[in-house]
Amino acid sequence: xxxxxxxKTAGTKTGTATGTIVVAGGSMGGLRAAEQLRAAGWTxxxxxxxxxxxxxxxxxxxxxxxxxxxxxxxxxxFTPKAAAADVExxxxxKVVAARLGERTVALDDGRTLSYDxxxxxxxxxxxxxxxxxxxxxxxxxxxxxxxxxxRDELTGPGVRLVVVGAGFIGCEVAATAVRLGVAExxxxxxxxxxxxxxxxxxxxxxxxxxHEERGVRFALGTGVAGFRGDGRVTGVVLAxxxxxxxxxxxxxxxxxxxxxxLDGNGLDLVDGVLTDDRLRVGGRPDVVAVGDVxxxxxxxxxxxxxxxxxxxxxxxxARHAAKALVAGLTGADADAAPGPFAxxxxxxxxxxxxxxxxxxxxxxxxxxxxxxxxxxxxDVVTGYHTGGRLVGVVALGGPAAATAAxxxxxxxxxxxxxxx
Amino acid sequence: MxxxxxxxxxxxxxxxxxxxxxVFSLDDDGRLAYVSDADEALRDExxxxxxxxxxxxxxxxx
Numbered sequence: 269x270x271x272x273x274x275x276k277t278a279g280t281k282t283g284t285a286t287g288t289i290v291v292a293g294g295s296m297g298g299l300r301a302a303e304q305l306r307a308a309g310w311t312x313x314x315x316x317x318x319x320x321x322x323x324x325x326x327x328x329x330x331x332x333x334x335x336x337x338x339x340x341x342x343x344x345x346f347t348p349k350a351a352a353a354d355v356e357x358x359x360x361x362k363v364v365a366a367r368l369g370e371r372t373v374a375l376d377d378g379r380t381l382s383y384d385x386x387x388x389x390x391x392x393x394x395x396x397x398x399x400x401x402x403x404x405x406x407x408x409x410x411x412x413x414x415x416x417x418x419r420d421e422l423t424g425p426g427v428r429l430v431v432v433g434a435g436f437i438g439c440e441v442a443a444t445a446v447r448l449g450v451a452e453x454x455x456x457x458x459x460x461x462x463x464x465x466x467x468x469x470x471x472x473x474x475x476x477x478x479h480e481e482r483g484v485r486f487a488l489g490t491g492v493a494g495f496r497g498d499g500r501v502t503g504v505v506l507a508x509x510x511x512x513x514x515x516x517x518x519x520x521x522x523x524x525x526x527x528x529x530l531d532g533n534g535l536d537l538v539d540g541v542l543t544d545d546r547l548r549v550g551g552r553p554d555v556v557a558v559g560d561v562x563x564x565x566x567x568x569x570x571x572x573x574x575x576x577x578x579x580x581x582x583x584x585x586a587r588h589a590a591k592a593l594v595a596g597l598t599g600a601d602a603d604a605a606p607g608p609f610a611x612x613x614x615x616x617x618x619x620x621x622x623x624x625x626x627x628x629x630x631x632x633x634x635x636x637x638x639x640x641x642x643x644x645x646x647d648v649v650t651g652y653h654t655g656g657r658l659v660g661v662v663a664l665g666g667p668a669a670a671t672a673a674x675x676x677x678x679x680x681x682x683x684x685x686x687x688x
Numbered sequence: 689m690x691x692x693x694x695x696x697x698x699x700x701x702x703x704x705x706x707x708x709x710x711v712f713s714l715d716d717d718g719r720l721a722y723v724s725d726a727d728e729a730l731r732d733e734x735x736x737x738x739x740x741x742x743x744x745x746x747x748x749x750x
Contacts, residue, residue, distance in 0.1 A: 300739070326744060346744060349735075580703070583739050616701060616742065625701075667700045667718030674702055674714075 287312035287597060290373055290381050292363040292529070293389030294318015296326070297559025297582035299346055301387045304590035306351040310597075312384070314355045317375060319362035322412060324348075328579060330415040331440040332618060336448060337419060341412065363390070368533045368555060385597045387589065388530070388541055388549060388557040392523035392577065397432060401495025401505075406517045409437060421516045428452040430504045430514040432492055434462035436617045436624075438520035439479065443619040446483045454485040454512055456492060456504065467624075468634030468652065471664060474644040475619075482620045487512065523577070525561050539563055540575040545608040547589035553596030556589035558582060567610035569629060569659070570686040578615040585609070612681055616670075623663075625670035628652070628680040630660030641672045649673045657683060690749040691726050691734055697745035704737035704746060712737060 289305055291298045291314065298316045305314055318324075325344040333339035348355070358375075365374040366386070374380050394408035407418040418441075422429065427450050431438045434457035445453045455462065461472030462479065476486065487506060496503035496511060504512045525540040535550050536542035540563040542549070547564055549555040557564075559582040565571045591606040617624040633652030640661065641649035647665030649672045651658050658680060663673035691711060700720050704712040711734055712722045726734055731748070738746040 326742075328742060579742060580740060614703070618699075667714075668716070669718075670700070670702065671714050671716075671718040674705075677706070 287384035288382070289314050289385040289387065289593070289597075290363075290383040291316040291387040291389055292366075292373060293387075293391055293526075293559070293561075294320060294324060294357065294359055295389070295391055295559070295582070296324050296346065297389040297391060297561075297586060298387070299324040299348060299352075300583050300586035301389055301558050301590060302355045303349045303352045304586045305387075305594060306349070307587075308590040308594040310385075310590070310594045314352070315358060315381065316355055317358045317361055317363050317373075317381075319360065319376075320411060320413075321360045323357065323359070325412060327410075330412065331409050331437055332444055334412065334415040335409075335419050335422070335441065335444045337423075344412070363529050365529050365531075366533060368535075368550065368552065371554065373529075384554065385593050386555045387593065388527075388555065388561060389559050389582075389586075390526035390529070391559055391561050392525055394519065395522045395524050397492055397519050397521060399492060399494045402497045402499055402501050404499060405497070405501035405515065406495070406519060408519050409441060410523075418516070418518065422448055422450055424515075426451045427515050428513050429454070429516045429518065430512050431455045431518045431520060432504070433457060433518075433520035433522070434459065434486070434488065435465075435520060435522075436463060436615075438518065439463060439475070439484075439619050440617060441518050441520065442479065442484045443482070446620070452485070452513075453483065454487055455479075456487045456490065456506065456512070458489065458491040458507075460489050462486070462488075464634075466631040466634075467662060468630070468637045468650075470637045470639075470644060471624075471648075471650060471662060474648065474664060478620065478622060523560075525575070527561065536563075542573055546592040546606055547585055547609055548592055548596065554593070556593045556596075558585040558589045562589075564609055566613075567608040568612065568685055569632065576611075576613055578613055580614055581611070584611045610685075612677070622665055623667075623670060625663045625673050626660065627662075627673060627677045628658070628660035630662050632686075633659045640676065642669065647672075649676070651676065654686065657686070659683075659686070689726050689728050689731055689734065691722060691724050692747045692749060693720065693722055694743075694745040694747070695720075697743040699743055701742050703740040703742065707737035707740050708733035 464472035490508040494505040527537045543564045560577040563573045595605040630652040633654045636653040640651045647669035652660035661676040663669040
């Protein structure tokens with residue numbers, strides 16, 4: 269969250285009024301980028317291109333309040349800052365190609381935009397299961413329209429839902445479905461425990477128990493081999509041969525970066541777009557990346573470039589990348605202006621009546637998990653260690669547990685960087 | 689600068705406390721408390737707090 273704001277914009281000259289910055293991507297990252305370009309002193313034009321028809325909105329409620337029918341769009345939409353009121357929004361349009369050498373991007377409506385600076389903020393799309401069977405009745409939850417479509421299918425009587433993937437989104441959807449009164453909710457995952465990758469076994473076991481006590485069933489340690497049904501899904505065939513009857517399926521099996529439009533520019537697009545430690549792309553001063561599409565090294569940890577799909581990342585990266593881009597376009601010293609990016613990652617997940625709150629990178633320390641406060645049966649705070657060093661803290665329980673975890677945040681911020 | 693938090697939206701995530709500790713705090717039960725009449729010098733911090741609120745419950749007036 270913080271740790272990203274040490275370098276103020278001193279040394280950044282005011283941008284020229286004649287240039288244009290194009291922001292490719294109209295979600296939270298695109299909005300924050302536009303706002304932060306103004307905050308960094310850019311007075312030229314800013315055009316945001318977004319493929320969804322909606323203005324940027326908050327995604328966490330999609331798997332919770334939107335699915336439960338409790339959140340109208342007005343309650344999800346971000347309110348853009350006044351300084352960004354003159355930003356041009358081109359919605360319902362996407363960027364399909366880029367020529368970084370010529371500083372142009374092509375849109376799917378056939379038009380080409382020239383730019384002086386480019387922000388890559390195209391985000392992710394859900395990965396889909398590639399196995400045999402019908403498509404109808406199978407859903408993902410990434411956009412507002414996805415969540416509404418899923419809700420419409422969950423509200424009938426006697427619905428049997430199978431969620432594929434016991435990660436955060438899958439478990440949130442399962443919890444919401446139980447709350448909605450969905451008759452049968454089963455979560456499938458090849459791993460032996462829910463959320464075990466990022467959180468480890470201790471919390472994985474605690475979470476399995478809590479979900480089961482609240483009515484979620486699990487089929488763990490087995491994958492999906494295919495889907496039954498003629499035209500519409502009626503069952504999920506597991507790799508171990510079992511068949512789970514299903515009226516509705518949610519696929520929550522990770523995501524894929526929207527980077528194909530950057531092909532042909534010699535960039536590293538292996539998993540998102542690789543950036544340097546100022547979030548600049550391809551060593552260029554005129555292109556930066558923000559949000560979960562950016563694969564950046566975090567100077568706080570081992571310096572290995574990673575994408576981070578946390579809610580806080582669009583805001584954190586936008587603040588940093590905007591300074592680097594404006595410095596790059598105005599000839600200011602971009603290395604001096606923003607400094608290396610070193611955020612302290614944080615995420616939360618609301619499921620049933622409990623919350624997970626995380627600081628740092630617990631996934632780096634799942635082999636050495638220690639209870640710091642409380643008890644896994646009740647409210648608990650766990651610490652994740654690498655080489656004896658605390659690298660992540662996770663609270664499970666009510667608000668008091670999250671507050672207890674936050675006390676370790678200062679310790680995480682003070683820790684020296686991990687050696688690569 | 690007047691700070692307004694929609695307490696119907698607030699779910700006590702506490703991210704605002706890290707961004708602007710002079711304006712926002714959590715009590716021992718983890719519930720949010722805040723200064724509604726904040727010093728103008730804290731504007732940057734409060735703007736950051738508004739940005740990082742997962743519920744977008746913080747508004748700055750004036």
